[in-house]
Amino acid sequence: MLEVKNLSMRFGGLLAVDQVSLDVQEHEIVSIIGPNGAGKTTVFNCISGFYKPSGGQILFEGKEIQGKPDFRISRLGMVRTFQHVRLFGNMTVVENLLVAQHRHLNTNLIAGLLKTPDYREREKKSLERARYWLDRVGLLDLANREAGNLAYGQQRRLEIARCMVTEPKLLMLDEPAAGLNPAETRELDQLIVSLKEDYNVSVLLIEHDMSLVMGISDRITVINQGRPLASGKPEDIRENEDVIKAYLGEA
Amino acid sequence: MAAQNFRHALFCAIVTLIIAYPILGLNLEARGIDITLTGADTFTVVMVFIAAVVVFAFQLFRDGIMETFKSLPGLRSGGAHKEPMAENRRARIESWVITGIVVLALFWPFFVSRGSVDLATLVLIYVILALGLNVVVGLAGLLDLGYVAFYAVGAYTFALLSEYLGVSFWLALPIGALLAALFGLVLGFPVLRLRGDYLAIVTLGFGEIIRILLNNWTSLTGGPNGIGGIPDPTLFGMEFGRRVKEEGNVSFHETFGIAYAGEHKVIFLYLIALVLAVFTALVIRRFMRMPVGRAWEALREDEIAARSLGMSRTAVKLSAFTIGAFFAGFAGTVFASKQGFISPESFVFLESAIILAIVVLGGMGSQIGVILAAVAVTILPELAREFSEYRMLIFGAAMVLMMVWRPQGLMPMRRIHIELKGQE
Amino acid sequence: MSEALLYFIQQLINGLTIGSAYALIAIGYTMVYGIIGMINFAHGEIYMIGAYTALIAITGLATLGVTWLPLVLLVALVCAMIVSSSMGWAVERVAYRPVRGRHRLIPLISAIGMSIFLQNYVHLAQGSRNIGFPSLIEGSFRFGSPENFQVSLSFIQITIFITTLICMTALSVFISRSRTGRACRAVSQDLGMASLLGIDTNRIISATFVIGAALAAVAGLLLGMYYGSIDPLFGFIAGLKAFTAAVLGGIGSIPGAMLGGLILGVAESMTSGYLSGEYKDVISFSLLILILLFKPTGLLGKPEVEKI
Numbered sequence: 001m002l003e004v005k006n007l008s009m010r011f012g013g014l015l016a017v018d019q020v021s022l023d024v025q026e027h028e029i030v031s032i033i034g035p036n037g038a039g040k041t042t043v044f045n046c047i048s049g050f051y052k053p054s055g056g057q058i059l060f061e062g063k064e065i066q067g068k069p070d071f072r073i074s075r076l077g078m079v080r081t082f083q084h085v086r087l088f089g090n091m092t093v094v095e096n097l098l099v100a101q102h103r104h105l106n107t108n109l110i111a112g113l114l115k116t117p118d119y120r121e122r123e124k125k126s127l128e129r130a131r132y133w134l135d136r137v138g139l140l141d142l143a144n145r146e147a148g149n150l151a152y153g154q155q156r157r158l159e160i161a162r163c164m165v166t167e168p169k170l171l172m173l174d175e176p177a178a179g180l181n182p183a184e185t186r187e188l189d190q191l192i193v194s195l196k197e198d199y200n201v202s203v204l205l206i207e208h209d210m211s212l213v214m215g216i217s218d219r220i221t222v223i224n225q226g227r228p229l230a231s232g233k234p235e236d237i238r239e240n241e242d243v244i245k246a247y248l249g250e251a
Numbered sequence: 252m253a254a255q256n257f258r259h260a261l262f263c264a265i266v267t268l269i270i271a272y273p274i275l276g277l278n279l280e281a282r283g284i285d286i287t288l289t290g291a292d293t294f295t296v297v298m299v300f301i302a303a304v305v306v307f308a309f310q311l312f313r314d315g316i317m318e319t320f321k322s323l324p325g326l327r328s329g330g331a332h333k334e335p336m337a338e339n340r341r342a343r344i345e346s347w348v349i350t351g352i353v354v355l356a357l358f359w360p361f362f363v364s365r366g367s368v369d370l371a372t373l374v375l376i377y378v379i380l381a382l383g384l385n386v387v388v389g390l391a392g393l394l395d396l397g398y399v400a401f402y403a404v405g406a407y408t409f410a411l412l413s414e415y416l417g418v419s420f421w422l423a424l425p426i427g428a429l430l431a432a433l434f435g436l437v438l439g440f441p442v443l444r445l446r447g448d449y450l451a452i453v454t455l456g457f458g459e460i461i462r463i464l465l466n467n468w469t470s471l472t473g474g475p476n477g478i479g480g481i482p483d484p485t486l487f488g489m490e491f492g493r494r495v496k497e498e499g500n501v502s503f504h505e506t507f508g509i510a511y512a513g514e515h516k517v518i519f520l521y522l523i524a525l526v527l528a529v530f531t532a533l534v535i536r537r538f539m540r541m542p543v544g545r546a547w548e549a550l551r552e553d554e555i556a557a558r559s560l561g562m563s564r565t566a567v568k569l570s571a572f573t574i575g576a577f578f579a580g581f582a583g584t585v586f587a588s589k590q591g592f593i594s595p596e597s598f599v600f601l602e603s604a605i606i607l608a609i610v611v612l613g614g615m616g617s618q619i620g621v622i623l624a625a626v627a628v629t630i631l632p633e634l635a636r637e638f639s640e641y642r643m644l645i646f647g648a649a650m651v652l653m654m655v656w657r658p659q660g661l662m663p664m665r666r667i668h669i670e671l672k673g674q675e
Numbered sequence: 676m677s678e679a680l681l682y683f684i685q686q687l688i689n690g691l692t693i694g695s696a697y698a699l700i701a702i703g704y705t706m707v708y709g710i711i712g713m714i715n716f717a718h719g720e721i722y723m724i725g726a727y728t729a730l731i732a733i734t735g736l737a738t739l740g741v742t743w744l745p746l747v748l749l750v751a752l753v754c755a756m757i758v759s760s761s762m763g764w765a766v767e768r769v770a771y772r773p774v775r776g777r778h779r780l781i782p783l784i785s786a787i788g789m790s791i792f793l794q795n796y797v798h799l800a801q802g803s804r805n806i807g808f809p810s811l812i813e814g815s816f817r818f819g820s821p822e823n824f825q826v827s828l829s830f831i832q833i834t835i836f837i838t839t840l841i842c843m844t845a846l847s848v849f850i851s852r853s854r855t856g857r858a859c860r861a862v863s864q865d866l867g868m869a870s871l872l873g874i875d876t877n878r879i880i881s882a883t884f885v886i887g888a889a890l891a892a893v894a895g896l897l898l899g900m901y902y903g904s905i906d907p908l909f910g911f912i913a914g915l916k917a918f919t920a921a922v923l924g925g926i927g928s929i930p931g932a933m934l935g936g937l938i939l940g941v942a943e944s945m946t947s948g949y950l951s952g953e954y955k956d957v958i959s960f961s962l963l964i965l966i967l968l969f970k971p972t973g974l975l976g977k978p979e980v981e982k983i
Contacts, residue, residue: 048559050559069563070559071558071562071564072561074559074561075561079559079560082556082559087553088549088556089552091549095545098542099546099557100560102542102545102560102562103561105542109541109570112537112543113541162560
């Protein structure tokens with residue numbers, strides 16, 4: 001469903017991403033790994049439309065999307081999280097989920113002022129959806145807390161729930177396990193697999209935690225210094241000498 | 252450490268003297284073409300020195316003073332983790348209080364002087380303006396320094412329509428508001444993608460441009476002389492003047508067989524302003540609970556996250572900008588009708604600054620706070636004449652202090668909580 | 676030379692004069708923005724206070740019977756610079772340092788409050804009416820035919836050019852050679868990193884405000900003499916113009932401020948000369964809006980990458 005061909009991104013004189021290609025099929029978890037500063041997040045930013053790529057092609061469900069504004073790409077059904085959690089910290093947990101569903105709501109101002117039946121109906125449905133996902137990620141008890149006051153692991157889960165209420169086709173997670181303890185990482189692991197299995201969402205993942213990546217990925221792409229290094233099934237990557245060298249450093 | 256503190260304190264005290272004495276202590280006076288320099292009275296000079304001493308003492312014992320402040324209870328907002336659940340009761344009490352105030356405000360003008368009612372009308376105009384600007388600044392987080400331009404659009408729309416086409420207040424009211432909103436839409440569209448502080452400066456530029464145009468387009472707007480003879484509102488075709496001006500209208504006092512009184516008109520205008528202010532407050536309150544209100548807030552909190560969820564930054568910001576402009580247009584029409592005469596002088600940057608001060612002092616985002624601040628800012632200078640001279644000085648200082656001390660305002664916004672029905 | 680050309684040259688001279696004074700004020704905006712990323716909205720008032728102090732000093736000297744021009748100018752300049760710098764320093768301490776690092780709008784609102792406060796401070800102390808400023812430097816060179824149109828290049832205009840040139844050169848040397856100047860550049864590159872390297876960033880930020888204020892005071896004296904009168908509000912518009920100049924040249928860039936100031940000055944004087952004096956403010960505000968919309972980095976500024 002997602003196909004990235006020869007993606008390049010240049011900042012001034014620096015070529016941060018150089019000819020990276022990858023693809024995500026339906027019902028698949030694909031991971032991007034690589035050492036720090038390899039350009040993984042830049043790839044994400046290009047795909048999600050925050051950066052305008054300098055070269056290459058990005059196709060989502062067969063349509064070119066490179067250079068489209070970020071919010072349009074998100075509306076196509078491709079939603080992301082951020083390396084440093086970005087919640088609406090002063091809003092409550094449930095408000096965070098309602099904000100995300102604004103596409104499902106009746107945003108007509110007059111309808112809202114008059115509380116038309118359609119408006120009420122949609123408002124009710126989105127509350128239900130929010131409730132469902134809060135329950136699913138175990139945050140229902142905290143629904144009326146300010147999001148900024150949650151513990152870090154809870155914030156991570158809320159960010160994923162916030163993506164899920166938009167009913168995406170492809171979920172892009174930028175280092176979801178960063179800062180989590182082993183138990184939380186295991187929970188996250190199960191959550192991601194369940195998103196794929198039970199909700200039929202494809203996942204594109206950036207992660208450092210090797211055990212997480214190896215355990216759940218269907219395929220892996222390795223990037224080093226902006227260039228593609230290898231790609232394949234987890235077991236192939238584990239054996240790949242270039243990858244081992246890149247990670248251990250050239251001695 | 253002590254020696255360093257002492258040096259620093261001395262330095263601060265000297266700076267205080269340098270910035271205070273020449274400006275306050277030596278007064279320039281123009282006598283014809285000659286300028287003379289006179290020393291200020293002893294009181295001022297003594298005050299300057301006392302100020303320097305206070306600064307010195309404060310800086311010297313700064314650490315100690317700060318410690319005492321921190322240990323004072325109530326200054327730190329404690330209990331951040333407590334779930335704010337008792338909100339519902341508070342909200343109910345609040346709406347009772349507001350209803351009470353509105354009822355009181357309905358009957359109050361019949362018992363007081365004409366001047367008070369006139370002033371109260373002005374307060375209500377500021378309430379509408381501040382509530383409108385609050386949408387833009389407080390809720391959507393867009394600093395609009397040219398807000399007064401939309402106020403001017405509303406006022407001039409009514410003035411021009413009545414002068415050239417004889418349009419009445421009731422028709423001009425929606426037209427003025429919609430035209431102001433249209434201005435907001437057209438001006439806002441290109442500029443809203445700018446970063447916050449640049450946006451502020453650009454809106455300031457727009458405000459000034461509109462004022463300069465009003466001032467110089469003499470053939471249409473009368474330039475600095477303004478436009479006069481703006482009609483009063485009518486009540487179902489009844490006029491409030493002594494004599495009927497418009498053909499086909501009847502006069503209020505004759506219809507009801509009561510003696511003519513100038514108060515009728517003033518009270519009527521006050522009631523219109525009151526209804527409009529209540530209307531504004533209610534509509535904006537609804538907006539805050541609607542998806543659009545949440546979108547404003549989300550975009551203010553984290554624009555990138557909001558965009559990643561498919562929110563169009565331009566559309567959301569533009570809605571806030573346009574709605575804010577709409578209410579400014581409302582206020583402008585009422586203002587034109589109240590004054591009967593308008594000129595560009597009523598729409599200078601200072602006016603934008605005053606409205607902004609109201610929003611900031613009221614606690615950006617909070618409606619009750621904004622209403623109270625509007626009342627205070629407008630009435631205080633009238634109550635104490637001596638105060639009015641220092642009015643802007645105090646507003647300026649208060650704005651700085653608010654930002655340093657409590658940027659979220661005196662009465663910060665209450666979060667609107669959403670009940671999850673059937674929560675076990 | 677034809678009359679039209681002479682008229683054009685006159686407008687050019689007037690524009691460059693005003694423009695170089697704008698550049699002096701613009702330095703304060705551009706340096707502060709370059710270092711802490713805030714618009715020092717009260718900077719126009721600092722400039723206005725500089726002009727008032729200069730006038731107070733000149734009047735004071737006249738009362739004492741001191742009339743030797745170089746001495747009068749020097750004393751007025753030094754007084755204005757001292758008072759304005761102190762004011763700049765104090766403003767930063769009181770209104771900006773406590774809110775540094777908070778959401779972008781908070782320092783800006785604080786700055787607007789400060790601007791209103793300072794305007795009214797001077798208004799209350801010195802009255803609101805405009806007050807005459809002696810021109811001190813009289814006389815001019817004249818070109819062209821006496822019966823048609825004469826171009827006049829007054830000595831005060833020459834003074835403004837030369838003073839601006841000296842100040843700009845001194846500032847460039849200071850920024851590139853001195854220890855404080857190097858620290859300034861380091862802080863503007865990366866405030867956090869500079870403080871890790873042991874640079875006292877608070878001191879550098881204060882220094883920036885002081886330098887900007889001192890240059891604004893120079894402009895205050897020069898423009899006071901040039902315009903011939905001052906009032907408590909005259910800093911506001913001049914501040915906006917100077918900010919426009921800073922943005923035009925590329926905010927954060929010192930040569931940019933100079934370039935921006937000159938372009939803005941010429942654009943304004945051409946508008947007054949060929950259209951109408953009433954619209955010169957419209958031109959500069961429109962210029963500001965257009966630049967911010969289409970090239971927010973200005974002519975010489977560096978692009979900013981949005982951090983995600």
